[in-house]
Amino acid sequence: MPSPKFSYDGLFSSRSQEVPARKVVHPKYDFVVAYPDPETVPLDGLVDGLKEGLERDGKDLAYYPHPLGLPELRELVTSKLERDRGFKVTPEQVVITSGSSEANWLVIQALTNPGDTVITEEFVYTGTLGQLRRAGANVVGTPVDDEGIVPEPLEDLIKLLIKQNKRPKYLYTIPEFQNPTGTTLPRQRREKILEIAHRHKMPILEDDCYVDLRLEGKTQPAFRSLDDSGIVNYVASFSKILAPGLRHGYFTVPDEVQRRALSFRAGGGPSQFTSYAVVEYLKRDMYDHISDINGVQRHKRDAMLGALGERFGGMGAKWSHPQGGLYVWLEMPKNYDMTALQPICFEAGVGYAAGANFAPNGNGDNFARLCYGHPSPEYNREGIALLADIIEKQMAKNKARVAPGAR
Amino acid sequence: MPSPKFSYDGLFSSRSQEVPARKVVHPKYDFVVAYPDPETVPLDGLVDGLKEGLERDGKDLAYYPHPLGLPELRELVTSKLERDRGFKVTPEQVVITSGSSEANWLVIQALTNPGDTVITEEFVYTGTLGQLRRAGANVVGTPVDDEGIVPEPLEDLIKLLIKQNKRPKYLYTIPEFQNPTGTTLPRQRREKILEIAHRHKMPILEDDCYVDLRLEGKTQPAFRSLDDSGIVNYVASFSKILAPGLRHGYFTVPDEVQRRALSFRAGGGPSQFTSYAVVEYLKRDMYDHISDINGVQRHKRDAMLGALGERFGGMGAKWSHPQGGLYVWLEMPKNYDMTALQPICFEAGVGYAAGANFAPNGNGDNFARLCYGHPSPEYNREGIALLADIIEKQMAKNKARVAPGAR
Numbered sequence: 001m002p003s004p005k006f007s008y009d010g011l012f013s014s015r016s017q018e019v020p021a022r023k024v025v026h027p028k029y030d031f032v033v034a035y036p037d038p039e040t041v042p043l044d045g046l047v048d049g050l051k052e053g054l055e056r057d058g059k060d061l062a063y064y065p066h067p068l069g070l071p072e073l074r075e076l077v078t079s080k081l082e083r084d085r086g087f088k089v090t091p092e093q094v095v096i097t098s099g100s101s102e103a104n105w106l107v108i109q110a111l112t113n114p115g116d117t118v119i120t121e122e123f124v125y126t127g128t129l130g131q132l133r134r135a136g137a138n139v140v141g142t143p144v145d146d147e148g149i150v151p152e153p154l155e156d157l158i159k160l161l162i163k164q165n166k167r168p169k170y171l172y173t174i175p176e177f178q179n180p181t182g183t184t185l186p187r188q189r190r191e192k193i194l195e196i197a198h199r200h201k202m203p204i205l206e207d208d209c210y211v212d213l214r215l216e217g218k219t220q221p222a223f224r225s226l227d228d229s230g231i232v233n234y235v236a237s238f239s240k241i242l243a244p245g246l247r248h249g250y251f252t253v254p255d256e257v258q259r260r261a262l263s264f265r266a267g268g269g270p271s272q273f274t275s276y277a278v279v280e281y282l283k284r285d286m287y288d289h290i291s292d293i294n295g296v297q298r299h300k301r302d303a304m305l306g307a308l309g310e311r312f313g314g315m316g317a318k319w320s321h322p323q324g325g326l327y328v329w330l331e332m333p334k335n336y337d338m339t340a341l342q343p344i345c346f347e348a349g350v351g352y353a354a355g356a357n358f359a360p361n362g363n364g365d366n367f368a369r370l371c372y373g374h375p376s377p378e379y380n381r382e383g384i385a386l387l388a389d390i391i392e393k394q395m396a397k398n399k400a401r402v403a404p405g406a407r
Numbered sequence: 408m409p410s411p412k413f414s415y416d417g418l419f420s421s422r423s424q425e426v427p428a429r430k431v432v433h434p435k436y437d438f439v440v441a442y443p444d445p446e447t448v449p450l451d452g453l454v455d456g457l458k459e460g461l462e463r464d465g466k467d468l469a470y471y472p473h474p475l476g477l478p479e480l481r482e483l484v485t486s487k488l489e490r491d492r493g494f495k496v497t498p499e500q501v502v503i504t505s506g507s508s509e510a511n512w513l514v515i516q517a518l519t520n521p522g523d524t525v526i527t528e529e530f531v532y533t534g535t536l537g538q539l540r541r542a543g544a545n546v547v548g549t550p551v552d553d554e555g556i557v558p559e560p561l562e563d564l565i566k567l568l569i570k571q572n573k574r575p576k577y578l579y580t581i582p583e584f585q586n587p588t589g590t591t592l593p594r595q596r597r598e599k600i601l602e603i604a605h606r607h608k609m610p611i612l613e614d615d616c617y618v619d620l621r622l623e624g625k626t627q628p629a630f631r632s633l634d635d636s637g638i639v640n641y642v643a644s645f646s647k648i649l650a651p652g653l654r655h656g657y658f659t660v661p662d663e664v665q666r667r668a669l670s671f672r673a674g675g676g677p678s679q680f681t682s683y684a685v686v687e688y689l690k691r692d693m694y695d696h697i698s699d700i701n702g703v704q705r706h707k708r709d710a711m712l713g714a715l716g717e718r719f720g721g722m723g724a725k726w727s728h729p730q731g732g733l734y735v736w737l738e739m740p741k742n743y744d745m746t747a748l749q750p751i752c753f754e755a756g757v758g759y760a761a762g763a764n765f766a767p768n769g770n771g772d773n774f775a776r777l778c779y780g781h782p783s784p785e786y787n788r789e790g791i792a793l794l795a796d797i798i799e800k801q802m803a804k805n806k807a808r809v810a811p812g813a814r
Contacts, residue, residue: 006638008663011576011610013542016517016667021499024473038466046680047461051454059445061652062781066431092428098505098674105673110423134670135420169418203418231413245468245679256415260423263541266512267505271678272652273453374469 017134027351029383034179034240034326035374037300040293041243045285046277053276064268069096069250070275076282077250084211086225089252095262098270100209100237100249104172105131107205107233107253110260112137116169117161119202121149123329123358123367125179128172128207138166139360146320148178148185151192158200170203170233175223177210177325180358180369184323187220194227202231209237209249212290214324215298230254238278240326241290246274294324303377304328304370307384315392319370326373329355331366336395338368344394350387424541434758436790441586441647441733442781444707447700448650452692453684460683471675476503476657477682483689484657491618493632496659502669505677507616507644507656511579512538514612514640514660517667519544523576524568526609528556530736530765530774532586535579535614545573546767553727555585555592558599565607577610582630584617584732587765587776591730594627601634609638616644616656619697621731622705637661645685647733648697654678655685701731710784711735711777714791722799726777733780736762738773743802745775751801757794 026032054061068074074091082088097103104127112118114136120129122141132139140161143153154171161168171193175185185193197204206223224234237249247270253261282289301322308319308328315336320329330352332338339354355367372380433439460479461468475481481498489495504510511534519525521543527536529548539546547568550560561578568575578600582592592600604611613630631641644656654677660668689696708729715726715735722743727736737759739745746761762774779787 004636006605006610006636006661007608008610008637008661011518012667013516013518013520015520017670018663018666019669020666033471035469035471038469041466041468043461043465043468047454047458050457054450054454058450059448061448061450061650062442062445064440064442064651065654098677102674109420111418111420113420113422131673198413201414203413203415229411229413230415243468243680244471244675247472247675247678254413254415256425259425259427260419262426263424266538267509267674267677268651268654270505270674271654271681273650273681273684274678277680 027346028349029379029386030351030374031370031372031383032351032353033374034371036240036243037293037296037373040296042281042285042289045281045289046242049280049284050273050277052280057276061272065272065275067262067265067269068092068094069269070272070279073275073279076279080286081252084219085208085222087222087228093255093258094250094252095258096270096275097249097251098247098267099239099244100207100235101127101131103235103249103251104128104205104207106261106264107235107251107257108132108135109264110257111170111203117166119154119157119168119171120360121173121178121181122361123180123355123364124172124360125174125207126353126357129358129360132172137169140168141359141361144178144181144183146183147189148175148181148183149173149189149193151189151196154193155196158196158202162200168200168202170205171197172205172207174207174210176208176220177213177322177327179210179325180327180353180355181329182320182322182325182327184217184220190220190223190226194223194231197231198229203233204231205233205235207235209235210240210325211236212241213294213297213326215294215301217323233257238282241286241293242278242281246278247271248274248278297373299377300372300375300380301328303380304372304384307381311385311388315388326371328370328372330368330370332368334366336366336391339365341391341394345387345390348386348390350383350390352387434753435756436786436793437758437781438777438779438790439758439760440781441778443647443650444700444703444780447703449688449692449696452688452696453649456687456691457680457684459687464683468679472679472682474669474672474676475499475501476676477679477686480682480686481657483686487693488659492615492629494629494635500659500662500665502658502665503677503682504656504658505654505674506646506651507614507642508534508538510642510656510658511535511612511614513668513671514642514658514664515539515542516671517664518577518610524573526561526564526575526578527767528580528585528588529768530587530762530771531579531767532581532614533760533764536765536767539579544576547575548766548768551585551588551590553590554596555582555588555590556580556596556600558596558603561600562603565603565609569607575607575609577612578604579612579614581614581617583615583627584620584729584734586617586732587734587760587762588736589727589729589732589734591624591627594633597627597630597633601630601638604638605636610640611638612640612642614642616642617647617732618643619648620701620704620733622701622708624730631659640664645689648693648700649685649688653681653685655681704780706784707779707782707787708735710787711779711791714788718792718795722795733778735777735779737775737777739775741773743773743798746772748798748801752794752797755793755797757790757797759794
């Protein structure tokens with residue numbers, strides 16, 4: 001029955017948006033996205049873990065997974081949180097999710113009405129920024145420095161927003177190895193920010209997805225470790241220590257928030273098949289594996305920082321020296337438009353994320369995020385050198401083009 | 408810092424609902440939910456498939472999965488649809504989802520504004536009914552008989568709804584082995600319903616998740632096989648032929664619907680780790696495995712139908728004789744309140760789903776859905792016999808209680 005094309009004019013929901021078809025192309029030197037090292041994905045360990053899990057409980061796959069996720073994995077999360085972050089929750093207070101992105105999205109939907117104001121760092125992970133906007137939030141960035149959010153300007157901002165009748169609904173923050181700036185918020189600032197949050201009855205959504213990737217220095221206590229009142233909603237992930245393709249993350253929040261967040265869950269939680277592999281592997285090898293991958297990442301970070309020092313110092317650029325995580329945040333002089341340069345560099349084989357993508361307040365054109373975790377140390381060196389070449393060449397071209405007019 | 412409990416009063420979004428804590432308890436004779444046979448989950452085959460997939464492409468786990476799902480799996484879906492359902496789509500028109508429930512939920516959100524009217528079968532799968540209500544839909548059931556939706560009353564209903572200024576936005580239907588009634592819609596009816604749908608510019612959301620579970624008779628062409636105009640949105644699943652714990656389903660819809668539906672995706676798609684196992688296993692063994700599980704299920708169905716014949720015929724009950732799927736739909740005489748009997752039977756070790764749960768129009772108290780697919784044939788026989796005992800005993804008790812008054 002060949003029929004004329006059916007038209008959906010007027011049939012789409014008002015909340016729906018058009019997602020453009022996305023073609024993923026990886027440049028030779030890929031500093032774009034936060035991938036872990038493909039060589040460190042513990043494929044054999046995951047398969048062994050899976051077999052073990054299936055041998056014991058494989059027939060349970062014939063059931064629908066527990067609405068909160070595999071109980072054994074939630075137990076492992078509670079032990080990890082107690083050991084690594086020093087706070088205690090029960091397995092019933094943990095929800096396993098499809099990466100931390102599902103975790104954030106469930107909590108964001110539970111807390112956000114269209115038009116609500118939400119505060120984030122001045123530069124914020126594009127995935128969360130996109131989710132906040134999809135939820136209709138008015139996203140406002142609060143000033144950051146080399147150590148992350150500065151408490152005093154944050155309180156000033158809250159007061160200003162309240163005056164403007166835009167009382168902020170909550171604060172979203174990545175306090176440890178922030179994405180994209182790579183900063184770690186010191187304990188003292190966290191305590192001050194908690195005081196501010198209580199003063200203004202403003203919950204915190206803490207995204208701790210990079211905490212395991214510390215290469216040096218001391219881990220700071222999580223907001224959640226410092227405050228047991230329920231004001232902190234805590235999200236984390238296994239994507240960074242295992243692999244994003246497993247789609248496994250989790251969150252722990254006050255019970256009333258959990259019940260609301262779960263009302264937005266669709267698809268019944270992540271694959272239990274994968275959960276078996278994750279839990280059995282991590283039970284045996286979690287801390288050894290974390291130590292291994294951080295050993296690898298240290299070289300990669302140092303290679304990138306070294307290359308930046310050799311080539312970008314002369315251009316008047318500044319960049320972060322992250323103690324861990326996956327990113328270096330590059331700040332070029334004001335006349336470098338990293339947004340405009342991005343497709344040119346990409347074309348020439350070097351990918352980075354232009355800073356403007358991370359900037360709710362609209363600043364960020366002279367910034368770039370460089371992920372050092374995926375390419376090899378050699379590629380980090382070569383790629384940064386090539387990036388410097390392209391940028392220098394392009395800036396010279398621009399200058400030549402502007403010069404004749406000399407205005 | 409022990410602090411008083413933080414209150415979320417006034418902070419939750421208006422769209423959020425409280426999900427009650429759910430405790431899953433399985434009765435000895437579990438006819439409640441649509442689980443496949445735990446003995447037929449091909450654990451070894453999945454592990455072998457996984458190993459093969461990881462050997463070839465395992466390092467790709469370090470990337471975020473393709474937004475539409477693993478390309479190889481989407482290719483397998485296109486071949487399966489062409490072979491089994493006779494329609495052609497490209498891999499870019501297929502989206503892999505976390506079970507068919509995510510697939511339905513994405514399409515529902517793309518098409519539903521709060522207050523929209525949606526038509527379903529008179530009795531409809533509770534999962535979808537819940538999703539439709541979460542999307543704010545006014546769900547109206549259209550009359551069904553032993554062969555599913557009756558076309559003429561459907562058109563009458565549409566006209567009535569239009570008159571009442573409640574033009575139906577779309578029709579959700581499970582045409583093959585409907586959940587809960589087990590009916591299969593004949594081709595002629597599908598053609599008539601398509602004509603009606605075009606006449607009223609009403610898209611169809613076709614949930615074909617049971618199509619592979621045919622035990623006898625001839626598969627009817629999908630709505631999507633009969634109509635290429637884009638009016639049909641097609642959803643299906645691997646949960647029924649493999650296992651729900653894998654969380655793998657898919658949908659194929661017109662491109663403009665896909666772009667809208669994906670705007671509601673969170674969590675980046677299902678586990679790619681699991682996708683490797685699914686695609687490599689199915690490439691090798693799909694049709695043999697389907698034939699194996701249907702052989703097992705045929706015995707189970709026949710055991711349940713036999714036991715119903717022995718024990719329920721005398722009570723004046725009627726029940727469906729499904730050619731496949733997972734359910735028998737039991738209709739008791741009007742004075743049997745299967746909703747009230749449900750906890751009593753559950754307590755005594757027999758679980759079923761009370762018909763009222765499936766009834767958007769509020770009828771259904773004398774119905775029950777019995778899933779024959781999960782327990783063994785012996786348990787199906789024993790459980791149905793026990794169910795008859797409990798019901799007879801309880802009805803006698805009720806009678807005794809009513810008798811003294813004799814009004």
